[in-house]
Amino acid sequence: MDRRVFLDTLAGGLLTAPLSAEAQQAGKLARIGVLYPGGAAPLAPRMEAFRQGLRDHGYVEGTTIAIDVRYADGRTERLPQLAAELVQRNASVIATSGDRATRVVQEATTTIPIVAFTDDLVGAGLVASHAHPAGNTTGISILSTQLNLKRLELLKEIAPKVSRVAALWDPATGASQLKAMEVAGRSLAVQVQVLEVRSSEDFEGAFRAAKKERAGALNVLASPLLASYSTTIIDLAARSRLPAIYQWREHAEAGGLISYGPNLLETWRQTGLLVGKVLKGAKPADLPVEQPTKFELVVNLKTAKALGLTIPQSVLARADEIIQ
Numbered sequence: 001m002d003r004r005v006f007l008d009t010l011a012g013g014l015l016t017a018p019l020s021a022e023a024q025q026a027g028k029l030a031r032i033g034v035l036y037p038g039g040a041a042p043l044a045p046r047m048e049a050f051r052q053g054l055r056d057h058g059y060v061e062g063t064t065i066a067i068d069v070r071y072a073d074g075r076t077e078r079l080p081q082l083a084a085e086l087v088q089r090n091a092s093v094i095a096t097s098g099d100r101a102t103r104v105v106q107e108a109t110t111t112i113p114i115v116a117f118t119d120d121l122v123g124a125g126l127v128a129s130h131a132h133p134a135g136n137t138t139g140i141s142i143l144s145t146q147l148n149l150k151r152l153e154l155l156k157e158i159a160p161k162v163s164r165v166a167a168l169w170d171p172a173t174g175a176s177q178l179k180a181m182e183v184a185g186r187s188l189a190v191q192v193q194v195l196e197v198r199s200s201e202d203f204e205g206a207f208r209a210a211k212k213e214r215a216g217a218l219n220v221l222a223s224p225l226l227a228s229y230s231t232t233i234i235d236l237a238a239r240s241r242l243p244a245i246y247q248w249r250e251h252a253e254a255g256g257l258i259s260y261g262p263n264l265l266e267t268w269r270q271t272g273l274l275v276g277k278v279l280k281g282a283k284p285a286d287l288p289v290e291q292p293t294k295f296e297l298v299v300n301l302k303t304a305k306a307l308g309l310t311i312p313q314s315v316l317a318r319a320d321e322i323i324q
Helices: 003-027 044-055 076-088 099-108 144-158 176-187 200-212 224-228 230-240 249-253 264-279 301-307
Strands: 030-036 065-071 093-097 114-118 137-141 164-169 191-196 217-220 244-246 258-262 295-300 321-323
Touching: 030 044, 030 076, 030 099, 030 264, 044 065, 044 264, 065 076, 076 093, 076 099, 093 099, 093 264, 099 114, 099 137, 114 264, 137 264, 144 176, 144 217, 144 244, 144 258, 164 176, 164 200, 176 191, 191 200, 200 230, 217 230, 224 230, 230 244, 230 249, 230 301, 249 258, 249 295, 249 321, 258 264, 295 301, 301 321
Parallel strands: 030 065, 030 093, 093 114, 114 137, 164 191, 164 217, 217 244, 244 258, 295 321
Antiparallel strands: 258 295
């Protein structure tokens, strides 16, 4: 071989070898997309719980996986664009939160596996059934529709004279929760007033409408958008002097009156576990839809006192946590 050609070839090899090794290493990382419709990225404790679920399967961010998070900044109209970005980045799996985010990813791809964390996967028509999801989607249904009856019952226990309850609702989550609320309301002789919230600009008007119609209490329905604006909702409920029930214990801990629902961090970990199963080769169609395994009742007595409410002993006795 000509000496100059040999040296040029050797030099080229030395220059390209590290890049090739780096590219090869990068190629080993399974890319996980996360699509979140909230007003900000998922809070750090939630993402850490998600990573823990992945670590339980041996997947470590930066070593064997890369995680791409996309959030809608409170504007659900951005979700199709964000879903397309994750598809274009060749995600191995896409984890979604909420009905709307799940649907737009389903519209963007029929081949990339989707693990959804939603209110009611079957009720929203996102999968065929709990036992046999079919298609490229499985996930966790957090039983929001079924739990609305329980939340309404708790509000009636706390404020027995209430005859009208406002329901803060994000239309992007679908109508199944509203139907459950209406059924629950009829069974408890409570009129339900629906307050639509599509963005952060709608909250003030929603609470004015509740006051105008003399709602006696508030049920904050499940929604990633509503959850991401929990501080605003808690503040407005306090100013409106409305006893309010929330889904997640974090909201009661932040000043909300009462919460009843699944353990949020455990549900994020459960989502990570399902993503890990898919990365190991399981097909979404073969993975039954899961449900939460732990539910928590949290009461904030400081907020109750500020509202002039006495929480019945029957409620306190069932509480998993009482905030003084």
